[in-house]
Amino acid sequence: MKKNILIIGAGGVAQVAAYKAAMHNDVLGDINIASRTMAKCEALVAGILDRKALKRPGVLAAHALDAMDVEATKALIRRTRSQIVLNAGSAFLNMSVLRACLDTGAAYIDTAIHEDPSKVCEQPPWYGNYEWKHREECERKGVTAILGAGFDPGVVNAYAALAANAWFDRIDSIDIIDVNAGGHGRYFATNFDPEINFREFTGTVWSWQQSQWMANRMFEVQRTDDLPVVGTHTTYLTGHDEVHSLSANLDVPDIRFWMGFGEHYINVFTVLNNLGLLSEKPVTTAEGVEVVPLKVVKAVLPDPMSLAPDYTGKTFIGDLIKGERNGVATELLVYNIADHEEAFAETNSQAISYTAGVPAIAAAILIARGEWDCHRMSNIEELPPVPFIDLLGRLGLATRVRDAQGDRAFDAAEFRPREKHGEGRLRGA
Structure with missing residues (x-):
């Protein structure tokens, strides 16, 4: 404790x-x-x-x-x-x-993977470049270190573990989908630190396909889904933290992350990027002043915290998982809907911050109780998912599931660990 x-x-x-x-x-x-x-x-x-x-x-x-x-x-x-x-x-x-x-x-x-300010989009798996190098020391010293305890990464990892441990006999693909269907009324802004936000999209888009790393460019690959509550949205294949641990910890051949972007965001991003204004490399002005273009852009954009009072609408984040259950091809969607105005009323923050901050405190509570005080370094999918998902519901982030039987609230009784150990199991479980 x-x-x-x-x-x-x-x-x-x-x-x-x-x-x-x-x-x-x-x-x-x-x-x-x-x-x-x-x-x-x-x-x-x-x-x-x-x-x-x-x-x-x-x-x-x-x-x-x-x-x-x-x-x-x-x-x-x-x-x-x-x-x-x-x-x-x-x-x-x-x-x-x-x-x-x-x-x-x-x-x-x-709540997110470590980044070196001088490097953008390093070779996968990203966790292997920094965090995982300290796994042996954590275990030797008995120090609990929980990585990526936001929503994505974080809750989506728990959703994947839930499906692997308690639903599927074999998982063929996990598509993590993140859509912000809300609006803040500003001409252009990022929902969290602009420097971190843009760095996600200026490098190689790494995904895990056919059990190997696949490289694409940002906005090169897209899909369209009809999602609960927020409706039909186009999302783009994007590099993201959770793919780099799930690909190592789950025997799943295809793991991808998809994020929604409006045309206006894509246009502004493209112009900034083409002009070199999203570069992390210093440049020298005619006056001899050295500046980092990305930091200048960050300085002139709105503080993400300032967006909260005017934010309306909802967010969708979930895992679309396909595989086999009891010999039948099965599809399961595990997801959360958060509301910007409700998040602001409770915590003076918009839903993007809310969906990242609440899971981190859920993880802290589980450590404090002893349930997740694992005395080693763990990504979220390596820890028991049901206590986490159940606690999140009580903290304000309710989980829902949708399959052939319909759309319903998460019920832990439906997700008891299955006896058959198929290929979708956690490695080493």
Whole structure:
């Protein structure tokens, strides 16, 4: 059993995580929020107190921290007696925060794969470039490290594990589909950190097809699906974190990630990219000033947190899974619908941040209870999915399933582990 959580970051995801942690401080204990900008942390604390979100009286404190400074992060972990650390900030921080956790024994959680600021779209599998190099040390030291505990990656990994363990005898394909059917009224904006957002789309699109890595260009491959609630949408094959762990942990020949984009987004992105404004490589202006084009674009775009008050509509994220069950070809859709206005009413954030922040706190609660305190490094699909999915429903992210029998709310009783061990099982299970 672990107590006291340190949340690193003060952006949209961290805000949702902090609100939800406050609502469950009877389980999580002290809540400490840290980022480079103290004022943002203080504003977050003030908002939580103003909403009276704390379930019971307790510690809720703000701290200034450069999380790239491992020694400073270790000192803060020890000073706050934090046994759980959530990196809800930049993916550039993952390795620094993980090192601090390995050295202090605190459990580690992140919501996205580590990135090196100087590199875009490294060779797959991405987890093998950084995180997985520390698996042996985690296990030797008994440190729990849970990777990619957002929605995608995160919940979609749990959906895949659920299907592999308890539904299919064999899985042939997993297509993860992410559609934001909402709108914020701005000419152009990204829903989370523009720097991270654009880096996803400027490199090679890696997917797992026919049990090998396949390379494509962004917006080269598309599909159209009629989805529950949000209707018919066109999505594009996109490189994404979860494909890089699911392909290693599941015996599934085809695993792909699809994201929805409107024509306007594609047009603006294409112009920015063609002009070189999405490059992470420094350039020198005529005045002799060195700038990184991508950072300049980030600086002039709206802060993603500022979009929340005007956001309307819903998001869809789910796994479309095809395979064989009891000798019959079967298709299963496991998904969530989130509402931007409902997310703002509860946490002052839009649904994109909400769907990433809530699962991270669900993971923290499961660690605190001991159910996911695994004392090793794990991707979400390597952990029991039912407690996670069930808890998410109680925290505000309800899961639904659709198959030949219809569309219905997730019921854990339907997903008891199957006795037959087919090819769709988790490797090593």
